[in-house]
Amino acid sequence: MNVVTMADSTDVAAGGPQRERIIAAAAALTTRSGWASVTMSRLADEVGVSRQTVYNEIGTKPALAKAMVHDELGRFLSVVDKAFDEHPDDLIAAITAAVRGVLELAEGNTLLHAIVSATHGADTELLPLITTHAESLLSTAKAVVADRMRPFRLSFTAWEFDAAIDTVVRVVLSHVMQPSGSPEETAADIAWIARRVLFP
Amino acid sequence: MNVVTMADSTDVAAGGPQRERIIAAAAALTTRSGWASVTMSRLADEVGVSRQTVYNEIGTKPALAKAMVHDELGRFLSVVDKAFDEHPDDLIAAITAAVRGVLELAEGNTLLHAIVSATHGADTELLPLITTHAESLLSTAKAVVADRMRPFRLSFTAWEFDAAIDTVVRVVLSHVMQPSGSPEETAADIAWIARRVLFP
DNA sequence: TCTTTACAAAAGCTATGGTTTTGTCCAATC
């Protein structure tokens, strides 16, 4: 069991196996026709389940929004996990791969693009969840990165460790929403910073 | 002449002396009753000027939004300038002071809060300008920081220099929108990172 | 230079009524 599903299992609304399918359908609907057009009925139809089940599994519509974002975040954190799995004894290589993977995923992520490029009305309701009210997103991501970096037994104080992780997570998130170069370039930039910070 | 007004003077829509007062009034109106309630007439009345002058000085309403954000950014960059002026031969001290000043200004900035906490309709039109479509904001800020760091004659390649500045600007912006600690704490965290990166 | 006035097109508001959606409850069912 990887760290992402572990994070899921600690959620209050862990829910049954339907939950994932519902969230996936919500994401598909959102990318196809916008968040405003996602209704609980349409969602239930899409999944082939009753509307009540959607409410049982997910809850309210704001909760659906959170669940969608959290689920998508899980996909990004899986990439991070994989990168760390593939470089178990080279932290900088792991970070480089993780950042590149995350930014590549962001490039092709249709849900992310639907959220970021929404400009009108209710479609923009998702944007704050990944920008101005992203504390849960940040803390989840930071927890995952911290868990993967801890085994490297860096000689840092707790707050130095936290500061480094907070920074890398925020910078990557910033590039996810607003890339300035190719994933490779940005990953190299961030990896250079990381090397300087972690191995001075 | 400081670097902020220099940046203004290079703008296409530099405009006359009225411009500043109009933008200030727009910011006041926005914080008082929301961006949706800002009309060109109300704005003209507030400043005691004709509506046409507003159009001459500013242009369209999206341009007004950009001008407001850019103007507010200028206030933040003034703080950065001041911090660097006050620590002409201690880069880390300058960075610490700059970050702390920027985050303190953010804490008390009513316009920023109005933008960030807007959730309904037209009031949210300003949010993308500082989150998902902030490329001009980012490049302006990066230019200022680069100009102030250059005199320290760090021995970096051009892209190392750019990467460091890109990172610090993005991280600070992230904390402006979504603080996780006090300005002092965050400034200390970022300054620690900066020291590691700049003086390994 | 700034203001006034004028103008068309677009967007917004008011009010109405009808429809959809939300969120919850519960009995029935597989």
Added chain:
DNA sequence: GATTGGACAAAACCATAGCTTTTGTAAAGA
């Protein structure tokens, strides 16, 4: 035990129409 379908009130949304405001541009005047 989970899922369903029906029922329900409250809220949100939609369409229509007419009216008002706002936008953005233009030209003439102080």
